Amino acid sequence: MGLKKPKIKSIKYEEFQDNESLEKMAAELNANGVNVILGAVDDVINWGRANSPWSLTFATSCCGIEFMAIGAARYDMARFGFEVTRPSPRQADLIMVCGTITHRMAPVLKRLYDQMAEPKYVVAVGGCAVGGGPFTKSYHVVQGVDKIIPVDVYLPGCPPRPEAFLYSMMQLQRKIKLQKFLGGVNRKEKKQK
Amino acid sequence: MDLKKRILEIAPETQFVEQGDIKAIVPSSSFYALAKKLKEDEDTSFDFLLSLTGMDFGDSLGVIYHLESTKYGHTCVLQTSTTNRENPELYSVCDLWKTANFNEREVYDFFGIRFINHPDMRRLFLRDEWNGYPFRKDYDMESNPLNMTNEVTEDKTTELTIDAEGKVIEKENTLFDDKEYVINIGPQHPSTHGVLRFRTSLQGEIIKKIEPYCGYIHRGIEKMNESLTYPQTLALTDRLDYLSAHQNRHALCMLIEKALGVEIPERVQYIRTIMDELQRIDSHILFYSCLAMDMGAITPFTYGFRDREMILDIFEQTTGGRLIQNYNVIGGVQADIHPDFVNSVKKFIPYFRNILKEYHDIFTGNVIVHQRLKGVGVLSKEDAISFGTTGGTGRASGWACDTRKRKPYAMYDKVDFKEIVYTEGDSFARYMVRMDEMLESMKIIEQLIDNIPEGAYQVKMKPIIKVPEGSYFTSVESSRGEFGVFLESKGDKYPYRLKYRSTGLPLVAAVDTITKGGKIADLIAIGGTLDYVIPDIDR
Numbered sequence: 027m028g029l030k031k032p033k034i035k036s037i038k039y040e041e042f043q044d045n046e047s048l049e050k051m052a053a054e055l056n057a058n059g060v061n062v063i064l065g066a067v068d069d070v071i072n073w074g075r076a077n078s079p080w081s082l083t084f085a086t087s088c089c090g091i092e093f094m095a096i097g098a099a100r101y102d103m104a105r106f107g108f109e110v111t112r113p114s115p116r117q118a119d120l121i122m123v124c125g126t127i128t129h130r131m132a133p134v135l136k137r138l139y140d141q142m143a144e145p146k147y148v149v150a151v152g153g154c155a156v157g158g159g160p161f162t163k164s165y166h167v168v169q170g171v172d173k174i175i176p177v178d179v180y181l182p183g184c185p186p187r188p189e190a191f192l193y194s195m196m197q198l199q200r201k202i203k204l205q206k207f208l209g210g211v212n213r214k215e216k217k218q219k
Numbered sequence: 220m221d222l223k224k225r226i227l228e229i230a231p232e233t234q235f236v237e238q239g240d241i242k243a244i245v246p247s248s249s250f251y252a253l254a255k256k257l258k259e260d261e262d263t264s265f266d267f268l269l270s271l272t273g274m275d276f277g278d279s280l281g282v283i284y285h286l287e288s289t290k291y292g293h294t295c296v297l298q299t300s301t302t303n304r305e306n307p308e309l310y311s312v313c314d315l316w317k318t319a320n321f322n323e324r325e326v327y328d329f330f331g332i333r334f335i336n337h338p339d340m341r342r343l344f345l346r347d348e349w350n351g352y353p354f355r356k357d358y359d360m361e362s363n364p365l366n367m368t369n370e371v372t373e374d375k376t377t378e379l380t381i382d383a384e385g386k387v388i389e390k391e392n393t394l395f396d397d398k399e400y401v402i403n404i405g406p407q408h409p410s411t412h413g414v415l416r417f418r419t420s421l422q423g424e425i426i427k428k429i430e431p432y433c434g435y436i437h438r439g440i441e442k443m444n445e446s447l448t449y450p451q452t453l454a455l456t457d458r459l460d461y462l463s464a465h466q467n468r469h470a471l472c473m474l475i476e477k478a479l480g481v482e483i484p485e486r487v488q489y490i491r492t493i494m495d496e497l498q499r500i501d502s503h504i505l506f507y508s509c510l511a512m513d514m515g516a517i518t519p520f521t522y523g524f525r526d527r528e529m530i531l532d533i534f535e536q537t538t539g540g541r542l543i544q545n546y547n548v549i550g551g552v553q554a555d556i557h558p559d560f561v562n563s564v565k566k567f568i569p570y571f572r573n574i575l576k577e578y579h580d581i582f583t584g585n586v587i588v589h590q591r592l593k594g595v596g597v598l599s600k601e602d603a604i605s606f607g608t609t610g611g612t613g614r615a616s617g618w619a620c621d622t623r624k625r626k627p628y629a630m631y632d633k634v635d636f637k638e639i640v641y642t643e644g645d646s647f648a649r650y651m652v653r654m655d656e657m658l659e660s661m662k663i664i665e666q667l668i669d670n671i672p673e674g675a676y677q678v679k680m681k682p683i684i685k686v687p688e689g690s691y692f693t694s695v696e697s698s699r700g701e702f703g704v705f706l707e708s709k710g711d712k713y714p715y716r717l718k719y720r721s722t723g724l725p726l727v728a729a730v731d732t733i734t735k736g737g738k739i740a741d742l743i744a745i746g747g748t749l750d751y752v753i754p755d756i757d758r
């Protein structure tokens with residue numbers, strides 16, 4: 027047995043983009059073989075994690091308002107298990123970086139990221155977080171958060187539509203489902219002589 | 220009263236320039252005396268400093284002041300400049316108008332002009348270790364690479380004073396001394412409504428002093444404008460205060476149209492006014508939702524957002540955008556209204572009028588709300604004017620400051636609506652002003668929606684827009700106060716300087732005054748009722 031294709035119940039697998047890179051990830055993780063029991067436990071853990079990522083309430087500007095909108099009645103991100111947001115980074119699994127990151131904010135964001143417990147994920151929301159957005163010429167804007175922290179999912183738009191928010195969250199869920207916490211690459215490495 | 224004559228009496232060397240708006244150019248040596256006279260004399264009483272703009276004139280630096288009298292309604296524009304660029308120094312006016320305190324710090328931050336007698340000459344938006352002053356024309360854009368070290372917050376600040384021999388000397392002032400108990404709130408805090416940071420000195424539960432720190436979302440929009448053509452600058456206005464996207468853009472379009480002398484079709488005026496009012500309702504619903512959430516009530520939040528979606532649908536139908544619509548353009552609007560627009564608006568208004576009662580039932584009448592808002596965070600009318608806290612906050616303190624009434628634009632002089640003014644000045648009044656304003660907005664829309672005249676939705680403009688030389692100022696009533704745009708043009712296709720009068724900066728400047736002596740727990744509710752949007756403060 028091995029890691030399976032990361033499926034989401036409500037949407038067909040083929041309708042997602044970027045399946046190739048996820049399949050590549052799965053193949054790499056499966057290359058060393060997977061222990062039957064540990065693999066099954068991994069599946070359970072991944073299932074749980076993928077369906078309840080708690081995000082940090084982190085919004086610096088416009089995109090944050092759209093993030094609030096998907097938390098509210100019409101778009102209701104609770105359907106995907108995302109409804110819990112945490113003001114403290116120590117209780118959060120994920121940062122949705124909503125909005126422009128400026129030079130003054132950058133060390134703060136880095137510190138918040140460092141304070142989060144593993145495993146942690148980052149979604150860069152909006153043109154600003156992806157690559158500076160409309161402010162590429164500014165002297166005080168970081169040109170993309172991937173300059174300071176690793177990003178898992180990029181979500182373009184200015185601001186992205188709520189549907190796009192949900193799509194990015196599902197992509198993240200699929201990525202979470204492709205992880206091995208017990209066996210494989212995460213196994214404690216033997217000390218090299 | 221002849222203002223020109225008055226100014227010449229006090230400062231005879233003053234020159235008047237009439238390019239765009241009339242501007243009085245005052246030598247820096249007599250500026251402070253003139254400002255003091257203009258403010259204190261009974262017949263001038265310029266008690267409201269609307270805007271304070273730093274300028275780089277090339278060979279010198281300077282400041283432009285927009286003054287207004289709340290008593291007579293007259294206005295004037297003063298300009299003064301330093302004698303050189305190496306040691307730029309001017310006299311501070313922060314003892315005359317409280318709003319000058321933060322504004323002068325902003326000018327120091329951007330242009331390096333140091334103000335004599337200002338008690339707190341620190342940078343406002345940028346980090347203390349920042350090299351150079353970004354708004355000077357000779358600033359090197361590459362001179363400040365990203366600095367990832369954590370910031371160290373200083374408890375000391377400098378003041379410049381004049382000693383007995385007339386020399387400028389530096390003095391050290393203390394913000395917080397070692398014995399004080401200072402807690403830090405923000406920039407990552409869910410209840411500061413964005414990335415604002417307060418350092419709060421406490422005595423038990425009582426707030427002794429609050430020091431706001433801005434700049435965590437300073438995006439340098441005004442500087443960027445100087446290298447963008449006029450139509451390009453429009454895009455950034457929506458991102459300032461995204462809950463006043465329409466109104467902000469309306470202000471800039473109006474300013475450029477005024478400068479060019481373009482006549483705008485009536486249809487456009489109708490559409491713009493309706494859109495502005497829809498935006499206002501949208502923003503006030505969000506205000507209601509967030510205030511309730513800050514105070515721990517979740518249901519009003521879901522109610523508010525449910526109804527806000529209906530407005531966003533109307534926006535989306537016509538403009539294609541939900542939050543940021545990019546709808547106004549110079550000379551009109553981007554596209555004609557959707558065929559269903561009138562219908563959807565007419566469906567929304569009776570629905571919302573009904574629902575508003577529900578809002579009041581669920582939240583306004585609640586005894587907890589009364590206890591947490593009534594009599595808390597009082598701002599007096601004098602302070603409101605001195606700080607320039609326009610919008611709902613000013614009107615809650617009894618200051619009739621609605622730009623739609625004071626300087627009518629678009630359709631506002633042809634519709635009948637009431638300016639909501641409360642006199643208590645507390646959090647509850649600030650809350651009620653906004654709740655009542657939604658009713659007035661609906662009234663305005665109802666008067667217009669059925670009579671939108673036929674006609675063009677846009678005037679054809681030249682592909683390259685050049686604004687004639689001069690300085691211009693226009694303001695609109697955005698969702699949270701008077702949003703002004705100041706333009707200094709040299710006749711190019713790029714603005715020489717484009718400055719936005721932030722609606723939120725005066726609110727943040729006033730936080731210390733409002734909360735002093737209050738409880739720390741009330742800070743959150745007070746912040747909620749002030750209703751600031753941080754990207755608009757930092758720009």
Ligand code: SF4
Nearest residue numbers: 088125152153154184
């Ligand atoms: S991407 Fe656009 S909407 Fe989002 S924060 Fe940046 S400017 Fe605002």
